[in-house]
Amino acid sequence: MTAEQQHPAAPAAPAAPAAPAAPAAPEALAAPAAPTLRTGGRDDALEELLDDALTAFNGAATGAGTPREFSVRLDDPTGKPAGGLTGYTWGELCAVHLLWVREDLRGAGWGSRLMRAAEEEGVRRGCTHMVVSTYTFQAPEFYRKLGFRETGRTPGVPGGHADVSFHKVIGG
16 A cells, blocks of 8 residues: 555455346446545645535534634734734634744734734624634643633643643623
């Protein structure tokens, strides 16, 4: 097998010889192809399909429609990206997906400003809840200082760390 492995459905057991049967109708001659599983690397087409299908399902199940993405960008004096934040709003939920500040600018309040800008965007879009997650070796105390409450931990992150989920009521 190669790095992209294929996992076909289990083959059927061979049938015992049978007496000749009457000719089958043409539509019965072709058996449907069996689904297969393939494990591989990044698959942009699959990711787009899954995102579209789950977004449609989630929107129908909740009545909240389609999530709307946003970003907050921090540029250094030369115009180069020095940090930023990406997230989305969905109904009353504002979620931060990624947040990063270049090392030489950390500790100067830029992370807090990015989060305040995201919260303001969420409130502007009608959100009342904000969520974010971080690893235990990243910034759990940072989010606590911003008023977020820890809602759970998922173990299994390399190095004995965990993924920490946070929630905050906003716009009140």
